[in-house]
Amino acid sequence: xxxxxxxxxxxxxxxxxxxxxxxxxxxxxxxxxxxxxxxxxxxxxxxxxxxxxxxxxxxxxxxxxxxxxxxxxxxxxxxxxxxxxxxxxxxxxxxxxxxxxxxxxxxxxxxxxxxxxxxxxxxxxxxxxxxxxxxxxxxxxxxxxxxxxxxxxxxxxxxxxxxxxxxxxxxxxxxxxxxxxxxxxxxxxxxxxxxxxxxxxxxxxxxxxxxxxxxxxxxxxxxxxxxxxxxxxxxxxxxxxxxxxxxxxxxxxxxxxxxxxxxxxxxxxxxxxxxxxxxxxxxxxxxxxxxxxxxxxxxxxxxxxxxxxxxxxxxxxxxxxxxxxxxxxxxxxxxxxxxxxxxxxxxxxxxxxxxxxxxxxxxxxxxxxxxxxxxxxxxxxxxxxxxxxxxxxxxxxxxxxxxxxxxxxxxxxxxxxxxxxxxxxxxxxxxxxxxxxxxxxxxxxxxxxxxxxxxxxxxxxxxxxxxxxxxxxxxxxxxxxxxxxxxxxxxxxxxxxxxxxxxxxxxxxxxxxxxxxxxxxxxxxxxxxxxxxxxxxxxxxxxxxxxxxxxxxxxxxxxxxxxxxxxxxxxxxxxxxxxxxxxxxxxxxxxxxxxxxxxxxxxxxxxxxxxxxxxxxxxxxxxxxxxxxxxxxxxxxxxxxxxxxxxxxxxxxxxxxxxxxxxxxxxxxxxxxxxxxxxxxxxxxxxxxxxxxxxxxxxxxxxxxxxxxxxxxx
Numbered sequence: 001x002x003x004x005x006x007x008x009x010x011x012x013x014x015x016x017x018x019x020x021x022x023x024x025x026x027x028x029x030x031x032x033x034x035x036x037x038x039x040x041x042x043x044x045x046x047x048x049x050x051x052x053x054x055x056x057x058x059x060x061x062x063x064x065x066x067x068x069x070x071x072x073x074x075x076x077x078x079x080x081x082x083x084x085x086x087x088x089x090x091x092x093x094x095x096x097x098x099x100x101x102x103x104x105x106x107x108x109x110x111x112x113x114x115x116x117x118x119x120x121x122x123x124x125x126x127x128x129x130x131x132x133x134x135x136x137x138x139x140x141x142x143x144x145x146x147x148x149x150x151x152x153x154x155x156x157x158x159x160x161x162x163x164x165x166x167x168x169x170x171x172x173x174x175x176x177x178x179x180x181x182x183x184x185x186x187x188x189x190x191x192x193x194x195x196x197x198x199x200x201x202x203x204x205x206x207x208x209x210x211x212x213x214x215x216x217x218x219x220x221x222x223x224x225x226x227x228x229x230x231x232x233x234x235x236x237x238x239x240x241x242x243x244x245x246x247x248x249x250x251x252x253x254x255x256x257x258x259x260x261x262x263x264x265x266x267x268x269x270x271x272x273x274x275x276x277x278x279x280x281x282x283x284x285x286x287x288x289x290x291x292x293x294x295x296x297x298x299x300x301x302x303x304x305x306x307x308x309x310x311x312x313x314x315x316x317x318x319x320x321x322x323x324x325x326x327x328x329x330x331x332x333x334x335x336x337x338x339x340x341x342x343x344x345x346x347x348x349x350x351x352x353x354x355x356x357x358x359x360x361x362x363x364x365x366x367x368x369x370x371x372x373x374x375x376x377x378x379x380x381x382x383x384x385x386x387x388x389x390x391x392x393x394x395x396x397x398x399x400x401x402x403x404x405x406x407x408x409x410x411x412x413x414x415x416x417x418x419x420x421x422x423x424x425x426x427x428x429x430x431x432x433x434x435x436x437x438x439x440x441x442x443x444x445x446x447x448x449x450x451x452x453x454x455x456x457x458x459x460x461x462x463x464x465x466x467x468x469x470x471x472x473x474x475x476x477x478x479x480x481x482x483x484x485x486x487x488x489x490x491x492x493x494x495x496x497x498x499x500x501x502x503x504x505x506x507x508x509x510x511x512x513x514x515x516x517x518x519x520x521x522x523x524x525x526x527x528x529x530x531x532x533x534x535x536x537x538x539x540x541x542x543x544x545x546x547x548x549x550x551x552x553x554x555x556x557x558x559x560x561x562x563x564x565x566x567x568x569x570x571x572x573x574x575x576x577x578x579x580x581x582x583x584x585x586x587x588x589x590x591x592x593x594x595x596x597x598x599x600x601x602x603x604x605x606x607x608x609x610x611x612x613x614x615x616x617x618x619x620x621x622x623x624x625x626x627x628x629x630x631x632x633x634x635x636x637x638x639x640x641x642x643x644x645x646x647x648x649x650x651x652x653x654x655x656x657x658x659x660x661x662x663x664x665x666x667x668x669x670x671x672x673x674x675x676x677x678x679x680x681x682x683x684x685x686x687x688x689x690x691x692x693x694x695x696x697x698x699x700x701x702x703x704x705x706x707x708x709x710x711x712x713x714x
Contacts, residue, residue, distance in 0.1 A: 053247040
């Protein structure tokens with residue numbers, strides 16, 4: 001009998017050992033900490049490095065972008081349309097590459113390595129941009145103008161491509177990497193971190209758009225002094241290097257999650273399979289399904305399919321949104337060029353870009369704390385989609401305001417009513433043609449001998465140009481004339497043989513070797529003057545009084561302060577549209593697909609910038625105010641379409657929908673597991689009984705002991 005109980009003893013020992021191993025494994029797993037981090041005031045120390053990194057990176061990006069369109073216009077000598085096109089192409093690329101960065105981080109390198117590698121690319125791009133702006137590289141004749149613009153253009157395009165890859169690639173990684181540093185019980189600290197993170201973005205933007213234009217306004221160079229674009233691009237490059245160094249210093253403190261696979265790829269594969277499966281079963285013999293995504297049920301879980309349906313529902317609403325960004329991003333291109341034709345210190349022109357971040361920092365808390373609660377108290381249901389509709393309308397009104405400003409600017413055009421002492425002849429002739437013209441002019445200028453007709457005869461004009469013919473010189477002096485407003489707010493000051501470009505007040509010294517005469521005058525911005533020295537000019541204390549200053553082109557008379565209303569309207573539109581849109585996207589996105597909708601949101605920004613290029617190219621509108629009106633009209637039309645789409649949209653609770661599918665799926669999984677256990681139990685019972693029968697040991701175990709042993713093995 002003792003020997004017959006031996007198998008029972010062994011079975012019980014095996015059961016106890018199995019249970020002990022499982023319990024030990026569970027305790028070891030439970031005792032393992034998620035990660036260990038040093039904290040300061042309840043916050044992980046590592047996030048301070050991330051916040052500083054973000055501030056420096058945003059300073060670098062917005063600082064470079066603040067002077068980019070002017071670099072194209074006045075250094076590379078692009079015209080307004082080409083400068084605007086390249087600018088918006090660059091911005092579009094910056095919002096396309098986040099998709100690439102998200103895929104690389106989630107499925108290959110992880111967030112930390114992706115940020116490091118792409119930040120290096122980013123910094124190299126900024127350095128290349130700074131080098132491309134050094135005019136002395138190709139200025140062999142030392143006249144202040146690059147002799148080989150092709151080299152500078154190639155360097156700048158390479159630099160911009162690297163910057164677009166870097167800034168876009170790290171955009172979806174930095175904020176998420178910061179969120180990874182918090183443990184589950186630090187939800188409040190995590191929320192505060194994201195608020196500070198957003199503040200750093202706007203803080204970096206604000207400071208850079210103040211400092212960079214001032215740096216550009218300085219003059220620098222080895223052989224000749226020109227606008228200091230190398231310094232304006234060099235400081236952002238240095239800040240990007242600082243951002244990279246700071247981020248690397250905190251490396252040992254970061255919690256680095258391993259790549260878990262990219263949900264975006266899973267979404268794309270599921271959608272592709274649904275489309276392909278639906279195409280295969282397109283025959284009417286197959287029963288229809290409620291939604292076309294249901295055709296993916298043969299391969300993918302119902303929960304994933306339900307999540308994709310929710311995402312597609314929101315993405316459908318995104319279709320009209322790019323038109324808002326089409327208008328919004330023109331504040332860095334068309335509006336900047338508009339400011340250069342207005343009255344004001346041009347060094348401060350780009351400082352108007354700081355109006356946007358200042359207003360954002362002011363209006364966001366006002367909207368959240370005052371405006372929205374007040375609307376709610378009035379009993380109005382101001383839903384997120386209604387807010388976004390209002391934001392689009394405000395952006396359209398901003399462009400109407402910009403059009404009105406442009407109309408006033410256009411009034412200050414070339415004015416021939418004040419011309420005196422010179423006859424302007426406008427020839428629109430092909431090169432090689434000749435023209436014979438005879439005309440006469442009665443001068444009506446003060447201090448200039450007049451009252452008699454002086455015949456002017458011009459023969460054989462062989463070039464297509466506009467000439468000034470000075471009638472008070474002998475022989476007649478023919479010179480090139482200025483027919484457009486001088487660039488960058490300068491003033492064209494012309495003596496009969498010399499043309500100077502000056503800013504603000506200027507003092508001229510006239511001398512014949514023995515005598516001198518000083519003539520001083522305050523000039524407006526963007527004007528053209530002709531200074532005439534009459535034949536009866538006499539040296540002496542009052543010599544300057546006989547010099548006549550004639551205004552050929554009126555100065556910019558419309559002050560750039562009139563741009564404030566359009567900046568205010570576009571910023572109000574951004575706060576109501578963009579901030580609300582991000583909140584709406586987050587609330588309507590499934591728990592594991594927040595990044596998918598974030599990528600979709602950034603994609604609308606890229607498409608918006610491409611629309612600028614397409615509309616400007618197709619429309620071919622010469623009048624700038626008419627182009628502003630066109631964009632405003634397009635956004636109003638899109639606003640109406642979006643309001644109709646929003647009216648039929650039904651708000652969802654993704655968490656509730658996911659819970660329903662998880663409960664249903666959990667019950668199905670539980671049933672499957674129970675069935676598997678029953679099958680395994682039956683199989684093991686059969687084998688165990690057979691084994692015991694062969695050895696005459698069935699009487700040693702009762703049914704309950706057999707069940708316990710089988711469950712332990714299973």
